Each structure stands twice: as structure tokens, then as C-alpha cells.
Amino acid sequence: MEKTSKKRKKTFTRRAFLKGLGGSAAGTALASKFLRRGLAAPPQEMEAAPVHSQKTVTFSVNGRTVSLEVEPRETLLDVLRQKLNLTGTKKTCDRGECGSCTVLLDGQPVYSCLYPAIRVEGKTVTTIEGLAYGDELHPVQQAFIDKDGYQCGFCTPGFIMSSVALLNRNQKPTFPEIKTALSGNLCRCGNYVKIYEAVRTASERMRKA
Amino acid sequence: MKEHEIVDDLNLAYLEEARGKKAQGKDVPAEAGEDFKLIGQPTARIDGRLIVTGRAKFTNDLTLMNMLHAKILRSPFASAEIVSMDLSQAQNLPGVKAVIKLKEGRVKYEGEQVAAVAAISEKTAEEALQLIKVDYKILPHVVRPEKAVEEGAPQIHDSANVEKFNEYSRGDVDKGFAEAEVVLERTYKTAVEIHQTAETHASIAKLDEDRLTVWDSTQAAFSVRDGLARTLGIPTSKVRVIKTYMGGGFGSKLGLNEHTVVAARLAKETGRPVKIVLNRRENSLCVGNRPSTSITIKGGAKKDGTLVCLSMKNYTCGGVGRGDRCSEPLIDIYKCPNVKVEEYTVYTNTGASRPTRAPGHVQGTFALEGFLDELADELGLDPLELRRKNYSSANQGETGIPYSSKGLNKCYELGAAKIGWERRNKKPGEGGGKIRRGLGVASQIWWGAGVPGTLADIKIHRDGSVEVICGTQDIGCGTRTYIATIAAETLGLKPEDIAVKIGDTVYPWAPSSGGSQTTPSVAPAVRDAALKAAERLKQLVSTTLNIPASRIVLAGKKLFDKENPDVSVTFQDAAKELRREAVFHGERSDLPAGFAYNSFGAHFAEVEVDTETGQIRVAKVVAVHDVGRVINRLTAESQVVGGITQGVSTALFEERLIDDNTGQMVNPNLQGYKISTSMDIPEIVPIFVDLIDPRINNLGTKGLGEPPRIPISAAVANAVYNAIGIHLREIPMTPDKVLKALQGKEANS
Ligand code: FES
Ligand code: FES
Numbered sequence: 001m002e003k004t005s006k007k008r009k010k011t012f013t014r015r016a017f018l019k020g021l022g023g024s025a026a027g028t029a030l031a032s033k034f035l036r037r038g039l040a041a042p043p044q045e046m047e048a049a050p051v052h053s054q055k056t057v058t059f060s061v062n063g064r065t066v067s068l069e070v071e072p073r074e075t076l077l078d079v080l081r082q083k084l085n086l087t088g089t090k091k092t093c094d095r096g097e098c099g100s101c102t103v104l105l106d107g108q109p110v111y112s113c114l115y116p117a118i119r120v121e122g123k124t125v126t127t128i129e130g131l132a133y134g135d136e137l138h139p140v141q142q143a144f145i146d147k148d149g150y151q152c153g154f155c156t157p158g159f160i161m162s163s164v165a166l167l168n169r170n171q172k173p174t175f176p177e178i179k180t181a182l183s184g185n186l187c188r189c190g191n192y193v194k195i196y197e198a199v200r201t202a203s204e205r206m207r208k209a
Numbered sequence: 210m211k212e213h214e215i216v217d218d219l220n221l222a223y224l225e226e227a228r229g230k231k232a233q234g235k236d237v238p239a240e241a242g243e244d245f246k247l248i249g250q251p252t253a254r255i256d257g258r259l260i261v262t263g264r265a266k267f268t269n270d271l272t273l274m275n276m277l278h279a280k281i282l283r284s285p286f287a288s289a290e291i292v293s294m295d296l297s298q299a300q301n302l303p304g305v306k307a308v309i310k311l312k313e314g315r316v317k318y319e320g321e322q323v324a325a326v327a328a329i330s331e332k333t334a335e336e337a338l339q340l341i342k343v344d345y346k347i348l349p350h351v352v353r354p355e356k357a358v359e360e361g362a363p364q365i366h367d368s369a370n371v372e373k374f375n376e377y378s379r380g381d382v383d384k385g386f387a388e389a390e391v392v393l394e395r396t397y398k399t400a401v402e403i404h405q406t407a408e409t410h411a412s413i414a415k416l417d418e419d420r421l422t423v424w425d426s427t428q429a430a431f432s433v434r435d436g437l438a439r440t441l442g443i444p445t446s447k448v449r450v451i452k453t454y455m456g457g458g459f460g461s462k463l464g465l466n467e468h469t470v471v472a473a474r475l476a477k478e479t480g481r482p483v484k485i486v487l488n489r490r491e492n493s494l495c496v497g498n499r500p501s502t503s504i505t506i507k508g509g510a511k512k513d514g515t516l517v518c519l520s521m522k523n524y525t526c527g528g529v530g531r532g533d534r535c536s537e538p539l540i541d542i543y544k545c546p547n548v549k550v551e552e553y554t555v556y557t558n559t560g561a562s563r564p565t566r567a568p569g570h571v572q573g574t575f576a577l578e579g580f581l582d583e584l585a586d587e588l589g590l591d592p593l594e595l596r597r598k599n600y601s602s603a604n605q606g607e608t609g610i611p612y613s614s615k616g617l618n619k620c621y622e623l624g625a626a627k628i629g630w631e632r633r634n635k636k637p638g639e640g641g642g643k644i645r646r647g648l649g650v651a652s653q654i655w656w657g658a659g660v661p662g663t664l665a666d667i668k669i670h671r672d673g674s675v676e677v678i679c680g681t682q683d684i685g686c687g688t689r690t691y692i693a694t695i696a697a698e699t700l701g702l703k704p705e706d707i708a709v710k711i712g713d714t715v716y717p718w719a720p721s722s723g724g725s726q727t728t729p730s731v732a733p734a735v736r737d738a739a740l741k742a743a744e745r746l747k748q749l750v751s752t753t754l755n756i757p758a759s760r761i762v763l764a765g766k767k768l769f770d771k772e773n774p775d776v777s778v779t780f781q782d783a784a785k786e787l788r789r790e791a792v793f794h795g796e797r798s799d800l801p802a803g804f805a806y807n808s809f810g811a812h813f814a815e816v817e818v819d820t821e822t823g824q825i826r827v828a829k830v831v832a833v834h835d836v837g838r839v840i841n842r843l844t845a846e847s848q849v850v851g852g853i854t855q856g857v858s859t860a861l862f863e864e865r866l867i868d869d870n871t872g873q874m875v876n877p878n879l880q881g882y883k884i885s886t887s888m889d890i891p892e893i894v895p896i897f898v899d900l901i902d903p904r905i906n907n908l909g910t911k912g913l914g915e916p917p918r919i920p921i922s923a924a925v926a927n928a929v930y931n932a933i934g935i936h937l938r939e940i941p942m943t944p945d946k947v948l949k950a951l952q953g954k955e956a957n958s
Contacts, residue, residue, distance in 0.1 A: 073332070087266070088262070088264065089263065090407070090408070092408070092409070093489045093878065094488065095880075097880045098879050100407060128261075129263050129264075137258070144260075145258065146253055148253065148843045150260055150261075150685075151847055151848075151851055152407065152408070152454070152455060152457045153265055154267065154407040154408045157261075160261060180888070183886050183887050185887070186407070186879060186884060187887075188405055188459075188884065190851035190852070190853070190855045191850055192850075193850045193890060194847055195887070196887075
């Protein structure tokens with residue numbers, strides 16, 4: 001889905017696209033002898049949805065260029081999670097209050113739940129999935145493991161992205177600088193103390209390397 | 210710290226005896242583990258890579274073929290009658306697959322389920338919700354417990370708004386008050402707190418023929434399974450619940466949720482898998498909260514600090530649900546012959562309560578420990594001395610059965626030394642200046658002995674690879690990791706050699722992960738299975754090596770003769786002797802009768818109060834805990850750090866706010882509902898007394914989930930009292946309350 005052809009896009013709606021797919025989806029459904037009321041509609045109509053205007057955006061995510069149709073109401077977070085299956089970026093509040101959805105946009109940390117997907121055109125996005133080189137973890141990732149910088153792990157991708165952004169702009173942050181840089185991320189499990197340790201450890205290791 | 214250096218009197222004799230037995234080569238329980246190499250050490254989580262790379266899958270990260278998305282329409286009113294509901298427009302929206310009614314008649318709180326939609330996308334489902342037309346007749350509501358108890362207040366349920374749900378008494382309090390030389394009565398209040406888990410609640414339901422599979426963000430896979438079977442009227446054997454990763458529960462994900470049933474119903478209705486993910490607002494309104502309390506304690510003591518009587522009356526409010534039983538700490542922890550307790554729940558038109566990390570104990574401890582500090586001041590005693598003076602070695606304030614082990618005295622000793630207890634204001638509030646400093650202490654008791662009958666299997670394959678299989682769930686405590694550690698320790702392997710399979714009701718039974726019971730249930734079961742596996746391997750190898758099985762040791766991925774380590778076989782070769790893959794069943798044994806099994810701890814807090822702004826800053830917390838054997842020091846520390854961070858949050862910030870007039874929550878989000886951020890965190894020093902309980906289970910371990918959550922809010926409030934000389938008696942201690950108290954004090958002086 002990520003390489004939608006540019007030419008088709010003018011007339012291309014989600015509805016038409018899904019109609020094209022309708023055969024296979026309906027096939028599965030019809031094979032079931034246990035059709036319920038909700039499935040009684042004709043197969044073509046099955047995946048019909050309200051039509052909203054769409055726009056193609058092209059951007060780079062974790063080093064790959066993607067081009068896809070987005071609706072003006074869609075956030076970068078929803079596009080990452082739902083259209084690109086990059087589910088490492090989390091949704092906690094969906095309104096800019098927690099930092100779970102933090103990604104790097106041209107190197108800067110942003111709340112992807114507040115960022116309209118249509119504005120990502122031409123930009124470079126890095127998500128938690130794009131930090132490691134193959135099996136080799138980013139030093140921040142490794143330090144979170146070594147220092148137990150998480151409990152449930154749900155806020156962790158956001159904290160790691162904020163920490164990476166901090167260490168990219170400040171190689172030797174002081175303790176108050178670490179606290180401030182992370183103040184836009186909430187950890188309900190309350191593991192901040194361990195997270196500070198992880199960031200400090202990563203900063204030391206990165207300077208030595 | 211060597212584990213046997215520190216033992217309370219209570220335990221010493223038993224341990225001496227055990228050591229004597231061990232010296233004679235006899236079988237002894239947990240202490241035999243003195244030689245542990247992995248257990249008790251800090252171990253990084255075995256699944257850390259999954260978490261830090263974003264590959265750990267939480268329920269909302271899963272997508273099934275043909276999956277639909279559901280949304281629930283909820284009542285915007287605290288109290289109303291549904292006159293009519295029209296689903297047709299929503300049903301006609303393209304992409305909508307099913308619309309169902311969830312409610313008829315009266316709704317009793319904002320956020321109550323009214324109807325639900327399943328559609329091809331979340332956004333379509335949201336649009337459809339707006340097309341459901343509901344005609345409500347608004348009814349009078351009451352959202353404040355103080356008003357709900359008044360005559361003529363709108364009635365919530367069929368019964369009265371106030372209901373007694375607990376009473377207890379021992380001795381004779383009237384006689385006690387007559388004997389007392391000092392009597393004090395104080396009322397303490399706590400606000401409604403919301404769990405606000407990072408991951409909102411989520412479920413996916415899928416029906417295959419008549420079999421239901423549910424992926425759920427839950428702390429309790431088996432109880433969700435049983436609940437679904439009961440609610441939907443299908444046999445338990447046809448329901449399977451899977452829990453992958455879960456982003457925080459703290460009690461709000463215990464048991465079956467209403468929305469999970471909705472997902473299952475919609476899956477049946479549409480014949481397709483259905484996912485439902487709640488939003489932050491829903492999480493604030495209708496998946497539980499910690500009940501508020503108003504606790505009045507009246508107590509009497511002799512001049513030397515000996516407690517002679519304690520009485521407690523608690524009015525607690527859990528909305529349309531029950532309040533919390535808060536009397537346990539008061540009944541249990543201190544020596545006191547005469548005690549009387551009455552607890553009442555007050556109903557209001559707000560969302561139902563749910564267990565919240567250390568339910569009842571957080572509020573009860575805040576009241577009890579605050580009261581003790583005020584009493585200590587009245588008596589002119591050191592608050593810590595007052596606690597020591599009334600130390601008990603048996604439960605029910607020394608009138609019940611003895612504790613199997615109790616390391617609280619040691620907690621006091623280590624904590625006082627570490628925080629520098631002598632630095633406290635000898636008289637509360639005696640320090641001057643714009644910024645006032647103070648120290649406070651509070652004690653903690655909890656259960657956390659674990660659940661007998663918990664099961665775990667160890668499977669050894671012919672290639673020597675090992676699996677541990679258990680239906681338990683890792684809710685962020687590092688369960689996977691300690692399971693691997695225990696199996697590895699017992700089998701002479703490394704934690705990363707063990708494949709851990711958990712979080713699925715097709716696996717052996719384990720209890721809900723709540724109440725600090727996971728570790729003391731699961732760890733012993735795994736240990737039991739691993740010991741059985743080790744025994745079997747030793748027997749097999751004893752034939753090969755021609756030495757008695759009792760001489761064989763498992764370590765370093767080998768089985769060898771302890772008298773001649775060169776005589777060995779690799780673990781892998783030993784596994785071949787099993788001939789086929791072999792499963793060893795482990796079970797958590799019964800708790801020996803005649804003893805009380807509890808965990809203990811003491812928190813010491815240091816605060817700074819800005820007398821101009823009313824701001825409280827918690828500077829340092831020393832947290833000392835007796836939780837038996839610590840299995841993974843790294844994750845155990847995280848538990849303590851997390852409990853303290855949440856407790857500081859409770860003490861200073863957290864409060865659900867409801868508009869009296871509309872009956873609606875004003876702060877159903879993370880901007881208005883304040884929780885601790887990285888700027889609010891004190892220096893935290895976790896200390897474990899490493900007192901191995903001799904009877905509790907084969908590892909001598911107690912649970913650690915609730916303990917660090919219990920005394921912290923009380924310790925902070927007591928430290929504020931020590932700083933400014935006024936006990937605020939109410940949390941959260943927001944700046945306005947601090948300033949008002951300071952003004953009142955000035956006016957009085
Ligand atoms: S989900 Fe984006 S800030 Fe909370
Ligand atoms: S680790 Fe659970 S919210 Fe941070």
C-alpha cells in the first residue's frame with residue numbers, strides 16, 4: 001500500500017481501492033456458513049466507507065521512502081500505526097499530553113498524535129523501529145535494558161525517542177537537563193529514576209565510543 | 210548484605226534450627242538456597258530487546274484478518290432515563306457492520322455504556338456513534354459523598370446511599386478510653402484517584418464456530434475467561450484468553466471488562482473479529498478508580514506511648530460501586546488490645562471503583578500513620594519510638610497468630626540510619642525560614658503470600674532446550690525474567706536459555722496478577738517443576754556416570770559429580786536420556802497453618818515546603834522492605850521506585866474532579882488529571898532486608914507489588930507535618946491547602 005502510484009491518485013479513493021480488494025475479503029466471508037446479519041450486504045459494498053478527501057504524501061520513514069494517501073483528519077501517529085504497521089509508536093492520550101507517540105521528525109522530537117499526516121510531505125521520520133542497526137541496538141536502547149528503564153514498556157518507545165533527541169543535541173547532559181528533556185513524557189509505572197540512569201549510562205557510553 | 214545477618218527475633222530460632230539440620234545433611238526449606246547464583250542478583254529482562262525496539266505487541270498492536278473496530282456510545286449524564294434510542298442512521302452509514310443497544314432505562318453515571326458500533330475502521334465507528342440518536346430524560350444526580358448521605362439526596366441504587374459493609378471489634382474500647390491518659394480524635398481524607406494506565410483498555414474478540422478467542426489487555430487472563438463464559442452462557446472450555454504485553458493495570462485490568470463482552474457480542478453479530486480500544490476519556494470515566502475516604506480515628510494511649518485503644522469510622526465512596534475496606538492496617542499492625550471498626554460505603558452517580566494498587570491500605574495507612582504522628586506529638590515522643598513501642602509479633606495487634614516472619618524492626622533501623630532520622634524537627638514545625646524541611650516515617654503491612662495450587666510446567670526437549678509454561682501474566686514486573694532465572698538457577702543454565710511461555714489460558718493455571726500475589730504464586734511453582742526436572746535428570750545421569758544421584762550437581766550447563774567435577778555430562782546429553790520431550794509439573798504448595806503471612810516495610814521521606822507558594826517538593830525517600838527473598842534485584846528496585854513515584858503523585862497531585870452541577874468529570878485527561886512527571890521525582894533509595902521467610906514457599910519469597918505503594922503518601926504527609934507543624938490530613942496536598950493551613954496557623958498564633 002505504501003507505493004501507491006502517483007498517477008492513479010487523482011481518481012483513487014479508498015472506496016474504489018477496497019472494491020478492488022472486495023473479492024478476496026468477501027470470499028472469506030461467504031465461505032462461512034455462519035453468516036450473521038451484519039454480513040448480509042452484497043460483497044462489493046462490504047468494505048464501503050464514508051468518503052473523505054485524500055492527499056498523497058511522500059516522506060521517508062526509517063530510511064525508506066513511502067508514498068501514500070492520507071486524509072486531512074489523520075495524524076502521523078495513526079498513519080504510522082495503521083497504514084504502515086509501525087506499531088512501536090504508542091497512543092496513550094491522543095492529544096499531546098503524554099509523549100508516548102514521540103517520533104523524530106527531521107531529527108526533532110514531536111508528538112505524532114498532534115501532527116497532521118498531510119504535513120509530513122518531504123520530511124524524514126524516525127520511529128522506535130528505526131533506531132537499531134540490524135541486531136545492534138542504539139546505545140539508548142541498550143541502556144534502557146541494562147538499567148531497567150521500563151516496567152510495562154508502553155511509554156518506553158516515546159522515552160527512548162526523547163532521550164535520543166536529547167543526546168543528539170547534547171552529548172553530556174546534566175541531571176537537570178535530562179529531567180527537563182524528559183518532562184514531556186509520562187511514565188505511569190513511575191520508573192523515571194531508572195530512566196534517568198539509562199540516559200546517563202547511554203550518554204557516557206556514546207561519549208566513550 | 211548477607212541474607213542471614215538480618216533476622217528479627219521471631220525468625221532467628223527457626224533459621225538456627227534449619228541451619229543445624231542442614232549441617233547434618235537433612236532436608237531444609239528455603240535456606241538451602243544460600244548458594245544461589247542467579248536468584249537474588251540483578252538480572253536484565255529477557256524480553257528487553259522486544260520492548261526497546263517497539264516489537265513487543267500490545268493488544269492494540271494486533272490486527273487480525275477481516276477485523277472490525279468497535280466504539281461505545283456512553284451516557285454524557287450522571288443520571289438520566291433513556292426515553293428512546295434510534296440506531297437506524299448509524300446502521301445505514303457505509304462501513305458500519307453492526308449497531309447494538311447496550312442499555313435501556315436508567316443510566317447512573319457519566320460514561321455508562323449505552324450502545325455500540327462495529328465498523329470497518331475506528332473513524333467510521335466514531336462517525337457512526339454520532340448518528341445514534343438517544344433521547345434522555347435528565348434525572349437529579351448526586352456526585353459528592355457528603356451530599357449523598359443527606360436526607361432527600363437522589364437515590365443511586367434500590368437500597369440507601371449509605372451502607373455498612375464492615376465491622377470489627379476486639380477487647381473493649383470504652384474500657385480502653387477510660388484507661389487512656391491521652392485521647393485524640395482526627396479525621397483524614399483521601400480523594401478519588403484514577404489508575405490512568407499508559408495503555409488504555411483494549412480487547413479483540415474472535416469467534417471460530419463456537420469457540421471464542423479474546424486478546425485482552427488484562428492482569429487476569431483466567432478470570433476474564435471465566436467471566437466471559439458466565440456472561441455469554443458458553444462453557445469455559447470454549448473460551449481462550451490471550452494476554453500479550455500490557456501497558457499498566459494497577460488493578461483497573463483485573464477481571465472482565467464490560468467492553469470485552471461488547472467486543473464478543475459484536476464478533477458474534479458480524480461473524481468477524483472485533484477490536485475495541487478505549488480512549489483516555491473512557492479510561493478516566495469507566496474502568497475504575499480508587500474510592501475516596503473520610504476516616505475518623507479516635508485513639509488512646511498511656512503517657513509512655515502504649516496504645517490502649519483505637520476506634521475507626523470510615524466513609525468511603527466508590528461511585529456506583531463499593532468503597533474500600535481501609536481498616537486492615539489499623540486492626541493488624543500495632544499492638545493494641547481494644548479496637549473497634551465501622552466502615553460505610555457511600556454511593557454516588559459516578560463510575561464504579563476498582564481495586565487500585567493496594568486498595569484500602571493506601572487510604573487506611575494515610576489515616577493511621579498520620580494519626581500516630583499527631584499522637585506522638587501530643588505525647589512528646591519520637592514518632593518512630595511510638596511505632597517501636599507498639600511493635601507486635603503476632604497479627605491482630607498481637608492478639609492473633611504469630612507472623613511467619615516480620616522484618617519491620619530492621620526496616621526502621623536501616624531506614625532511620627539512611628535518612629538521618631536525627632535531623633528531623635524534634636517539635637513539628639520548629640524550623641524557620643521560607644523553605645521548611647521535614648522528615649516523616651510510615652509503616653506498611655500487606656498480604657502477598659501467593660496462591661496455593663498455582664501451576665507451572667517445565668518442558669525439556671531432546672535437544673536440551675527448555676521451556677517454562679504457565680498461564681500467568683507479566684504486567685510489567687518482570688515475571689518472564691524471574692521465571693527464566695529460577696528455571697536456569699535450578700537446572701544449571703542461563704536465563705536466556707529458557708523459553709518462557711505465559712499469558713494464555715491454554716497454559717497451566719495461575720492466579721490474577723493483583724494483590725502482590727504473582728511472584729509468591731508463580732515463582733514457587735516454577736521452582737517446584739524445575740526441582741522435579743533436575744531430580745529426574747540426576748537419576749538418569751547417575752546410571753550413566755555410575756555415581757549416586759545425590760552427588761550430582763547441575764551448573765554451567767552440565768551435570769557433574771560434586772566430589773569430582775571432572776566427571777560430568779552436558780545438560781544437552783543428559784536431556785537425550787529423557788528419550789522424548791518430557792514435561793514436569795510444578796505446583797505452589799499450601800501455606801503451613803498457624804502463622805500469618807505478611808510483608809512489611811517502612812518509608813522515610815524528606816520534604817521541602819515553600820511557605821510562600823505552598824509547593825511541596827519531596828527531596829528524598831528511603832524505602833525499606835521485608836518481602837522475603839528478593840528474586841531479581843533489578844526489577845524489584847523498579848517496583849519500589851514505581852510505587853514511590855505513584856504514591857508521591859497521590860500525595861501531591863491526583864484528584865478526580867467532578868462538576869457538582871453537571872455531574873460530569875472535569876479532568877478526564879492527562880492534562881487536567883495531574884500525575885507525577887520527571888520533574889517531581891525525589892531521590893529514591895530502595896533497601897531490602899533480605900529476610901527469607903522459612904515457611905511461606907520453597908523460595909521464601911513474598912509479593913512486592915503493593916508494599917512500596919502503601920506507606921509513601923503517609924510518609925510524605927508526615928514529613929510535611931514535621932516541616933510546617935500542621936498535619937494537612939487530606940491528600941492531595943495541593944498548594945492551596947498548604948497555604949490555607951499556614952494562614953490558619955498564623956491566625957491562631
Ligand atoms: S499520545 Fe501523543 S502525546 Fe499522548
Ligand atoms: S513503563 Fe509503564 S508507563 Fe512507563
